[in-house]
Amino acid sequence: MKSNSAEHLLEMKNVKIEGFSDRRWHDIVNGIDLKLKRGEILGIIGESGAGKSTIGIAAMGYCKAGCRFKPGSSVVFDGLELTSASEEEKRRLRGARIAYVAQSAAAAFNPAHKIIDQFSESVVQHGVGSREEAYADAKDLYSKIKMPEPDTIGFRYPHQVSGGQLQRAMTAMALSCRPDLIIFDEPTTALDVTTQIEVLATIRDIVELFNTAAIYISHDLAVVAQMADNIIVLRYGDLVEEAETRTMLDYPKEDYTKSLWAVRTFEKTTVAGSRDSEPIVKVSHVTAQYPKTKEPVLFDVDFEVYPRETVAIVGESGSGKSTAARVITGLLPPLEGSIMLDGEILPSDYHNRTKEQLKSAQMIYQMADTAINPRHKIRKIVGRPLSFYLGMEGDEKQRRLNELMDMIEMDPKLYLDRYPAELSGGQKQRICIARALAADPKFIICDEITSALDQLVAEGILRLLDRLQQELNLAYMFITHDLATVRAIADRVIVMLQGRIVEQGEKNMVLQPPHHEYTELLLSSVPEMNPDWMDRIMAERTSGKGMQSAGN
Amino acid sequence: MTHILKMLAQRILLGLLTLFAISLIIFLAVSMLPGDAAEAILGQAATPETVAALRKQLGLDLPPHIRYLDWLGGILQGDFGTSIGNGREINEVLGTRVYNTIFLALFAASIAVPLALFCGILAALYRNSLYDRTVNVVTLSSISTPEFFVAYILLLLISVKAGWLPSLSNVRLDTTFAEHLEKTLLPALVLTLVSMAHMMRMTRAAIINLLANAYIEMAALKGMKRFRIIVHHALPNAWAPIVNVVVINLAYLIVGVIVVEVVFVYPGLGQYLVDAVQRRDMPVVQACCLIFAATYVLLNLIADILSILTNPRLLHPK
Numbered sequence: 001m002k003s004n005s006a007e008h009l010l011e012m013k014n015v016k017i018e019g020f021s022d023r024r025w026h027d028i029v030n031g032i033d034l035k036l037k038r039g040e041i042l043g044i045i046g047e048s049g050a051g052k053s054t055i056g057i058a059a060m061g062y063c064k065a066g067c068r069f070k071p072g073s074s075v076v077f078d079g080l081e082l083t084s085a086s087e088e089e090k091r092r093l094r095g096a097r098i099a100y101v102a103q104s105a106a107a108a109f110n111p112a113h114k115i116i117d118q119f120s121e122s123v124v125q126h127g128v129g130s131r132e133e134a135y136a137d138a139k140d141l142y143s144k145i146k147m148p149e150p151d152t153i154g155f156r157y158p159h160q161v162s163g164g165q166l167q168r169a170m171t172a173m174a175l176s177c178r179p180d181l182i183i184f185d186e187p188t189t190a191l192d193v194t195t196q197i198e199v200l201a202t203i204r205d206i207v208e209l210f211n212t213a214a215i216y217i218s219h220d221l222a223v224v225a226q227m228a229d230n231i232i233v234l235r236y237g238d239l240v241e242e243a244e245t246r247t248m249l250d251y252p253k254e255d256y257t258k259s260l261w262a263v264r265t266f267e268k269t270t271v272a273g274s275r276d277s278e279p280i281v282k283v284s285h286v287t288a289q290y291p292k293t294k295e296p297v298l299f300d301v302d303f304e305v306y307p308r309e310t311v312a313i314v315g316e317s318g319s320g321k322s323t324a325a326r327v328i329t330g331l332l333p334p335l336e337g338s339i340m341l342d343g344e345i346l347p348s349d350y351h352n353r354t355k356e357q358l359k360s361a362q363m364i365y366q367m368a369d370t371a372i373n374p375r376h377k378i379r380k381i382v383g384r385p386l387s388f389y390l391g392m393e394g395d396e397k398q399r400r401l402n403e404l405m406d407m408i409e410m411d412p413k414l415y416l417d418r419y420p421a422e423l424s425g426g427q428k429q430r431i432c433i434a435r436a437l438a439a440d441p442k443f444i445i446c447d448e449i450t451s452a453l454d455q456l457v458a459e460g461i462l463r464l465l466d467r468l469q470q471e472l473n474l475a476y477m478f479i480t481h482d483l484a485t486v487r488a489i490a491d492r493v494i495v496m497l498q499g500r501i502v503e504q505g506e507k508n509m510v511l512q513p514p515h516h517e518y519t520e521l522l523l524s525s526v527p528e529m530n531p532d533w534m535d536r537i538m539a540e541r542t543s544g545k546g547m548q549s550a551g552n
Numbered sequence: 553m554t555h556i557l558k559m560l561a562q563r564i565l566l567g568l569l570t571l572f573a574i575s576l577i578i579f580l581a582v583s584m585l586p587g588d589a590a591e592a593i594l595g596q597a598a599t600p601e602t603v604a605a606l607r608k609q610l611g612l613d614l615p616p617h618i619r620y621l622d623w624l625g626g627i628l629q630g631d632f633g634t635s636i637g638n639g640r641e642i643n644e645v646l647g648t649r650v651y652n653t654i655f656l657a658l659f660a661a662s663i664a665v666p667l668a669l670f671c672g673i674l675a676a677l678y679r680n681s682l683y684d685r686t687v688n689v690v691t692l693s694s695i696s697t698p699e700f701f702v703a704y705i706l707l708l709l710i711s712v713k714a715g716w717l718p719s720l721s722n723v724r725l726d727t728t729f730a731e732h733l734e735k736t737l738l739p740a741l742v743l744t745l746v747s748m749a750h751m752m753r754m755t756r757a758a759i760i761n762l763l764a765n766a767y768i769e770m771a772a773l774k775g776m777k778r779f780r781i782i783v784h785h786a787l788p789n790a791w792a793p794i795v796n797v798v799v800i801n802l803a804y805l806i807v808g809v810i811v812v813e814v815v816f817v818y819p820g821l822g823q824y825l826v827d828a829v830q831r832r833d834m835p836v837v838q839a840c841c842l843i844f845a846a847t848y849v850l851l852n853l854i855a856d857i858l859s860i861l862t863n864p865r866l867l868h869p870k
Binding site: 057060062064090091092093094095096099100102104107108109110111112113121122125126156157159160 | 765766767769770771772773774775776777780785788789864865868
C-alpha cells in the first residue's frame with residue numbers, strides 16, 4: 001500500500017483556506033507551502049489566530065465546519081491530491097495513514113467508550129486488524145510508553161484517567177494503525193509542566209521507534225525546539241520564517257520571530273514595599289474542605305501579603321492554589337484558621353461580609369470570556385461595581401469610567417459602548433482588570449489570568465498590572481502554574497503541593513538553589529530554549545535524581 | 553454498584569413519599585367537589601332523609617380523616633375499595649382495565665419509540681436536507697392536530713373506506729392476543745402519530761447538540777463513516793435527554809389516552825375514569841388517579857435509572 005515513489009511524504013503548495021462567519025468569507029490561511037519527508041518532524045509555531053491548527057488538519061485534507069480550501073491549493077500526501085480527492089478516499093487515509101492528536105485529550109476522547117475500544121476502533125474500521133490484535137497491540141504500546149498498569153488501564157473510561165495519562169493514551173491511539181504521519185496539535189498545552197515533560201518524552205520515543213513523520217503544532221517555542229527538525233513560524237495565516245531548528249533558535253531573521261524569542265525578558269524592576277508595615281492579608285493556619293470530599297484539600301496554609309507586594313502561588317493542578325483563593329474571598333469557609341484583611345478578621349462566609357470588606361479584595365479570573373457577561377456593554381460591566389460599592393451615578397460615574405479605561409490603556413470613547421465579543425482576548429482581560437479596579441480594592445487575586453493568552457499579550461497584561469501596583473499601592477496574589485510568569489512578576493513565591501505549602505519566601509531565595517525537592521522538580525521541568533534540554537533532563541531523571549511528578 | 557443501589561433505594565423512597573402526598577391531594581380534591589355519591593345515586597328521588605340514610609350506609613358520614621385512613625389502609629393491603637356506582641369490588645374491574653391500557657400503551661410505544669429514534673437519527677445525519685424538513689413537517693403537523701381528529705381521519709380512511717381494520721376496539725376477557733393486536737392497531741397508530749414528533753425531535757436535537765464536541769471531530773479525523781459517528785459516537789452520549797422524553801411520552805401513552813379510548817370504545821383505564829366521574833363514583837376516581845400518579849412516579853424512576861446506566865461517569869466512578 002505504501003509507495004516510496006514520491007520524494008516527500010507530504011507536500012502542501014499555496015494552501016489557502018477561508019472560513020465563513022458574519023455572513024462573509026474570511027481568509028484564514030494565505031498561501032502556505034511546506035514539505036515533509038518520511039520520519040521528519042516539522043514544528044509549526046504561532047500565536048492564536050495564526051492558522052496553525054487549520055494548517056495542521058489541512059494536511060489531512062480536512063477543514064473545520066464552515067471552512068474550505070480556496071482554488072489553487074494543493075495538498076499532496078504520498079502521491080494523492082487531497083483537495084480534489086473524494087470524501088471516501090480521504091476517509092480511508094484518516095486514522096489509518098495520517099493520525100491526529102488533539103490539544104485536549106479529555107475533550108477528544110469519547111466519554112461513552114473505554115479507552116482501549118477507542119484505540120481499536122480505527123484498526124477494526126480501517127480493516128487493519130482484528131479487535132483482539134488491536135487490544136494486544138494497545139497493551140504493548142501502553143507498556144512501551146511506560147503507562148502505569150498497561151494491561152488494564154485501557155479498560156477504563158476516559159474520566160477515570162488523569163489528564164496526562166489520557167494525553168499519552170491519545171498519542172498511543174494515533175499510532176494504532178501505524179500511520180506515516182501524525183499531526184500533534186498543541187498536545188501538551190493543557191498539562192502541568194511536570195506532566196508535560198513525560199508526554200513529550202512519550203511522543204519523542206514513539207516517533208523515533210516507528211520512524212513516523214510528524215507535524216508538531218505549538219505556541220511554545222521551547223517545547224517545539226525539543227521536538228522538531230525544522231520549524232516554520234506563522235502569523236495571521238502567513239508564513240513568516242522557515243529554518244532548521246538550531247538555526248531558527250540561534251539566528252532568527254525576522255523581527256516577529258525575534259519578538260517571540262524575546263518574550264520572556266520582562267521582569268518586575270521595582271522593589272516591593274517593605275515588610276515592616278502591617279500585612280494587608282494574613283491567612284492563618286487555614287484548613288479547608290469541599291462539602292462533598294472526604295479529606296481536606298488545604299492543610300494548615302499560612303501566609304501573608306503586604307501592601308505593594310506580589311505573592312505568586314505556584315503548583316500543579318489539584319495543589320490547592322485556587323481553593324486558597326476561594327477561602328480568602330469567602331466562597332469556601334475554612335474548617336479551621338482565619339483570614340485577616342487590613343487588620344480585621346473577616347467573617348469566613350462572604351454573605352456575612354460588609355460591602356467595605358468585599359470591595360477591598362477583588363478577583364480576576366483565567367477565562368475572561370466566562371467571567372464577563374457577553375450581553376452587557378463594557379460600560380455596564382465596569383460601571384456595576386462603581387454604583388454597587390461606591391454609589392456613583394451620572395457624571396461622576398462617567399468620569400470614573402473614563403479614568404479606569406485610561407488606566408488599562410483602552411480608549412473610553414472607542415470601547416465603552418462595545419460588547420465583549422467585539423474585543424480580543426487580551427482586551428477582555430483588561431476589562432476584567434478595570435472591573436476589579438473599579439471597586440477601589442487594596443488586594444487583587446489574579447487566578448491564572450495570563451495562561452489563556454498569547455505570550456506577547458500576556459506580557460502586556462503583566463506590565464499593566466505592575467504599573468498599576470506602583471500607582472495604586474495594590475497588593476497581588478498571583479495564582480499560576482507558569483514559572484516564567486512567576487519570574488516576571490513575583491516578589492515572593494509560595495510553592496504548593498497537594499494542599500500544603502512546601503516552600504515560601506522571597507523570589508530569589510525560592511528560585512535559586514538549594515530548593516525543596518518538589519520546587520526543583522517544577523523548575524527543572526520548564527522547557528528551555530535549547531534543543532538538548534530534554535535529553536539532558538531525561539538522562540538525569542532516569543539516573544535516579546529528582547522525584548516523580550505529584551500527578552502520578 | 554453499591555452507590556447505584558443506594559441511589560435507587562433513595563429514589564424509590566422518594567417515589568413512595570410522593571405517592572403518599574398525591575393520595576392526600578387526590579382525597580382532599582375529591583372531598584372538595586360539590587355533591588357526593590349519595591346524591592348522585594338518588595338523583596331526583598333525593599330527600600334530605602334518604603340522602604342521610606344512604607350516606608350512613610356508604611360510610612360517607614364519617615369524618616374525612618377516618619375515611620382517608622380507611623382508604624389508605626385498604627390500598628396498602630391491595631384493596632381499592634368498592635365502587636359506589638355498582639357495588640362491585642374495584643379490584644375486579646381494575647385489573648383488566650389496567651392490563652388493557654398498558655397493552656395499548658406498550659403496543660403504541662413499540663411502534664413509536666423505534667420509529668422516532670430511527671427518524672431522529674436519520675434527521676440528525678441528513679440535517680437540513682429535504683428528508684429532515686419533511687419528517688419535521690409531518691410529525692409536527694400530526695402532534696399539532698387534536699388526537700380525536702387524527703383518530704377520526706384514520707378511522708375514515710383505514711376502516712370505513714379501505715376496511716382493513718375494525719373501527720371498534722371492543723376487546724373482552726376472552727379476546728385472543730392476536731385479535732387484541734388487530735383491534736388495537738388503529739388506536740396504537742393514532743397514539744404513534746401524536747407522540748412521535750416529540751421523541752423524534754429530541755433525538756435529533758440531542759445528537760446535533762453533541763456534534764460540535766471535540767470527540768466528534770476526532771472521530772471524523774480517525775476516518776470514521778458519518779453514520780458510525782452519529783450512532784457510535786454521538787448517540788451514546790445523547791441517551792439521557794432522549795430517555796427522559798421517551799419515558800414522559802410513555803407516561804402520556806398510559807395516562808393521556810382517555811380521548812382515544814373513548815373514540816375507539818376501548819375498555820381501558822381512561823374510560824373507566826370518565827364513566828366514574830359521570831357517576832360521582834369517588835372510590836373509582838381515586839383509584840384511577842392514584843394509578844395514574846404511580847405510573848408517572850414509576851416511569852420517572854425508570855428514566856433516572858436509565859440515565860445512570862447510560863452515563864459512564866455515574867456508572868463507573870473514579
